Amino acid sequence: GQQLNQSPQSMFIQEGEDVSMNCTSSSIFNTWLWYKQDPGEGPVLLIALYKAGELTSNGRLTAQFGITRKDSFLNISASIPSDVGIYFCAGQASNTGNQFYFGTGTSLTVIP
Amino acid sequence: DTGVSQDPRHKITKRGQNVTFRCDPISEHNRLYWYRQTLGQGPEFLTYFQNEAQLEKSRLLSDRFSAERPKGSFSTLEIQRTEQGDSAMYLCASSFREGWGEQYFGPGTRLTVT
Numbered sequence: 522g523q524q525l526n527q528s529p530q531s532m533f534i535q536e537g538e539d540v541s542m543n544c545t546s547s548s549i550f551n552t553w554l555w556y557k558q559d560p561g562e563g564p565v566l567l568i569a570l571y572k573a574g575e576l577t578s579n580g581r582l583t584a585q586f587g588i589t590r591k592d593s594f595l596n597i598s599a600s601i602p603s604d605v606g607i608y609f610c611a612g613q614a615s616n617t618g619n620q621f622y623f624g625t626g627t628s629l630t631v632i633p
Numbered sequence: 634d635t636g637v638s639q640d641p642r643h644k645i646t647k648r649g650q651n652v653t654f655r656c657d658p659i660s661e662h663n664r665l666y667w668y669r670q671t672l673g674q675g676p677e678f679l680t681y682f683q684n685e686a687q688l689e690k691s692r693l694l695s696d697r698f699s700a701e702r703p704k705g706s707f708s709t710l711e712i713q714r715t716e717q718g719d720s721a722m723y724l725c726a727s728s729f730r731e732g733w734g735e736q737y738f739g740p741g742t743r744l745t746v747t
Contacts, residue, residue, distance in 0.1 A: 525675075527675075552734050554734065554735070554736070556738075561740075561741075562740050562741070563637070563639075563724050563726075563738035563739050563740045563741045564676065564724075564738045565738070566735060566736070566737060566738075569734050569735050571734065609676075611675070611676075613734075620678040620681070620689065620691070621736065622678070623674075623675025623676050623677070624675050625673070625674055625675055626673075626674075626675055
């Protein structure tokens, strides 16, 4: 299947700092989704991106659909303790049966 | 709108037993998906339904796995003759008919095979 490389694998930051993470694929994707998952729970959708170059915000979160259509970025500004969790990117390419492929996640720890 | 629900939340079973999980999607969503997630990994696609039709299945879905959505509403995922390698979180998601985007996940069913 498709390989989505998500980086960094983990981050330890101070409360109030900004966070950046990214996801790259070996294929061109038509859609990118970003999720946050807490332990023992299902992923919660944060942002959906549908067009190359698209920049979309959801509160303190901003995500971008890369121009090459092979990458996406998520930024979190002014982090707070409740931002702790695992962030997953998911991408969909129309030439792979339309299913979504998920990255391996970025674990975020916010130190108060 | 109560979101996607899954039942049970946790299941412990002995190897060789059959298990069945249920998913109730968001009511106006007619696409339903099953994923499997193991520790430290992202969800992996298993199968999806549009209404009652199962339109796509992953190669991960062995012959021991079967999914149904008989009336186009709730869905069940059955695993026969469970193996220890089946231990994972089984996630269900649903979305609107138009496109695959914006899938909303349920809380998952954690399966432990002993």
